[in-house]
Amino acid sequence: MMPRTSSTDGYDYIIIGSGIAGLYTALLAREKGSVLILTKGSISDCNTRYAQGGIAAPIGENDSTILHMQDTLAAGAGLCDAEAVRILVEEAADRIADLIRYGVLFDTVNGQIALAREAAHSVPRILHIGGDATGEYIEVTLSRRVRESGVRVLEHCLATQILLQDGGIKGISVLDTYTGQTEEYDCRNIILATGGGGRLFKFTTNSEIATGDGLSLAFFAGAEITDMEFFQFHPTALRLPGVTPFLISEAVRGEGGILRNDKKVAFMADYTAEKELAPRDVVARSIVYEMQKTGADHVYLDVTHLPPSQVTTRFPHIYRFCLDVGLDITKDLIPVAPAAHYQIGGIKVNTWGETNIPGIFAVGEVACTGVHGANRLASNSLLEAIVFGKRIIEKSLQAHSSAGGVKQVEAYTFKAHKKISKTPRLNLPVLQWLMWDHVGIIRSGKDLEYMTDLLASWEISMQKPTDRASYELSNLVTIARLMAEAALLREESRGAHFRTDYAQTSPVWQKHITFKVEKGGGRGGGVM
Numbered sequence: 360m361m362p363r364t365s366s367t368d369g370y371d372y373i374i375i376g377s378g379i380a381g382l383y384t385a386l387l388a389r390e391k392g393s394v395l396i397l398t399k400g401s402i403s404d405c406n407t408r409y410a411q412g413g414i415a416a417p418i419g420e421n422d423s424t425i426l427h428m429q430d431t432l433a434a435g436a437g438l439c440d441a442e443a444v445r446i447l448v449e450e451a452a453d454r455i456a457d458l459i460r461y462g463v464l465f466d467t468v469n470g471q472i473a474l475a476r477e478a479a480h481s482v483p484r485i486l487h488i489g490g491d492a493t494g495e496y497i498e499v500t501l502s503r504r505v506r507e508s509g510v511r512v513l514e515h516c517l518a519t520q521i522l523l524q525d526g527g528i529k530g531i532s533v534l535d536t537y538t539g540q541t542e543e544y545d546c547r548n549i550i551l552a553t554g555g556g557g558r559l560f561k562f563t564t565n566s567e568i569a570t571g572d573g574l575s576l577a578f579f580a581g582a583e584i585t586d587m588e589f590f591q592f593h594p595t596a597l598r599l600p601g602v603t604p605f606l607i608s609e610a611v612r613g614e615g616g617i618l619r620n621d622k623k624v625a626f627m628a629d630y631t632a633e634k635e636l637a638p639r640d641v642v643a644r645s646i647v648y649e650m651q652k653t654g655a656d657h658v659y660l661d662v663t664h665l666p667p668s669q670v671t672t673r674f675p676h677i678y679r680f681c682l683d684v685g686l687d688i689t690k691d692l693i694p695v696a697p698a699a700h701y702q703i704g705g706i707k708v709n710t711w712g713e714t715n716i717p718g719i720f721a722v723g724e725v726a727c728t729g730v731h732g733a734n735r736l737a738s739n740s741l742l743e744a745i746v747f748g749k750r751i752i753e754k755s756l757q758a759h760s761s762a763g764g765v766k767q768v769e770a771y772t773f774k775a776h777k778k779i780s781k782t783p784r785l786n787l788p789v790l791q792w793l794m795w796d797h798v799g800i801i802r803s804g805k806d807l808e809y810m811t812d813l814l815a816s817w818e819i820s821m822q823k824p825t826d827r828a829s830y831e832l833s834n835l836v837t838i839a840r841l842m843a844e845a846a847l848l849r850e851e852s853r854g855a856h857f858r859t860d861y862a863q864t865s866p867v868w869q870k871h872i873t874f875k876v877e878k879g880g881g882r883g884g885g886v887m
């Protein structure tokens with residue numbers, strides 16, 4: 360079908376995605392020009408609305424930007440961009456003030472903003488709303504403001520291709536998933552706010568939209584993609600047969616929740632002195648080892664020793680969800696296991712959200728600003744979206760640099776792939792199981808070799824996508840390949856990336872792995 364071109368002059372800004380990154384950036388962009396938001400589901404379909412714990416900011420009496428920076432750098436295991444982290448913590452308070460101005464009402468105690476503690480934060484610094492419904496409140500408030508602001512929002516519109524002209528941005532090609540029509544929209548700036556790719560894995564806390572679309576689109580447009588081997592697995596998602604792996608927030612352990620094995624014995628002290636408050640990767644791996652020891656497919660999270668009123672007021676959302684599936688968490692242990700949670704790597708951007716392609720910006724989970732390094736500190740992602748969203752709009756007012764925003768890297772080709780004898784048929788459940796088993800929490804060179812070969816052969820044989828499901832599957836295969844290739848290259852363990860054949864951190868690998876499509880359509884990468 361021939362595309363219909365919908366705008367003659369083009370928009371000043373096209374923003375793809377309606378999570379916190381897209382909505383907040385759109386509100387700022389609207390003050391500077393015309394804005395179109397494209398989103399593939401309804402406006403409320405996103406990961407943002409599932410965020411529970413809250414949003415980190417160093418605003419407490421005993422806190423400081425230095426402490427927040429130190430905690431973020433420590434979690435990042437040597438790979439954070441220190442300048443990006445400095446910006447994150449120093450601009451946090453002003454961006455929280457923006458959210459409050461937009462109508463976001465954070466929980467308070469005695470008239471002061473209430474601050475919770477989460478794992479690997481040295482002091483309480485997590486602002487929350489409705490106890491554990493932070494994301495939902497932010498999403499509802501910002502969408503209402505967007506609706507009121509005159510921003511045009513097109514729902515059920517799937518971005519399928521970035522259109523380039525003279526080395527810069529022309530616009531975006533979109534599939535209207537209701538009518539099946541393809542449309543093209545022109546713009547001066549495109550802001551990718553499409554979220555992560557957590558649906559790559561069998562067990563995931565992510566919503567159905569998290570299929571790596573923006574990353575894949577940007578990759579094929581020539582953007583640099585970096586740090587893809589780092590994917591964060593949350594240690595505690597509900598594990599009950601037939602029930603979605605609903606997140607049991609970090610804050611539950613922060614509040615005193617204890618992890619117990621299937622014999623009800625507390626075990627975290629056997630693995631780390633920080634016990635339940637160790638960084639996510641350490642807790643997730645400890646749980647996997649404990650499950651391997653006992654043969655169970657879950658451990659338990661215990662809050663039965665806490666006063667019931669503390670549990671129900673601090674975690675009303677979790678309490679209600681569990682009650683609906685038959686668990687009263689004030690009396691019953693919660694069966695939990697790790698699940699895929701957050702894509703740390705992404706489209707490489709500088710501290711102004713610029714990619715290497717003039718006019719293309721990325722923000723939120725799809726972007727890699729470098730603030731998370733090799734592992735994200737809990738509750739820093741909502742903050743990252745607003746801090747760098749604001750900077751994108753400031754930067755967009757200046758003329759685009761012809762070289763784009765980030766330093767270009769040398770081409771480096773993906774490993775030559777071997778033909779595998781029995782190629783399983785590609786479909787979503789098969790991809791998700793294989794990624795969980797081979798590119799998940801604990802990896803090995805052998806498994807990664809197999810997956811890179813398999814993904815390469817799937818890529819070659821894949822049909823051209825025609826509808827939302829086939830576009831999403833194709834995008835997932837692309838990001839799976841980027842992740843598996845990077846994980847195979849990184850012969851060490853660091854942060855969220857753990858390999859049994861290279862279990863130690865190596866100073867040789869204190870660097871980033873970046874991939875980029877070679878001129879002529881081939882795929883390449885650079886290590887820097």
Ligand SMILES: Cc1cc2nc3c(=O)[nH]c(=O)nc-3n(C[C@H](O)[C@H](O)[C@H](O)COP(=O)(O)OP(=O)(O)OC[C@H]3O[C@@H](n4cnc5c(N)ncnc54)[C@H](O)[C@@H]3O)c2cc1C
Nearest residue numbers: 376377378380399406407410412413518554723724738741
């Ligand atoms: C269960 C859960 C709990 C979390 N808790 C916290 C927390 O407490 N604190 C914290 O800081 N972080 C938390 N996170 C992480 C955080 O919520 C996300 O990183 C953040 O919300 C991402 O925001 P975003 O705007 O980048 O993406 P999203 O909110 O995922 O939005 C992406 C948007 O892009 C749209 N989109 C995607 N592809 C296309 C396409 N091809 N065309 C058109 N539209 C497209 C989607 O439909 C969606 O609207 C949590 C995540 C989960 C899953």
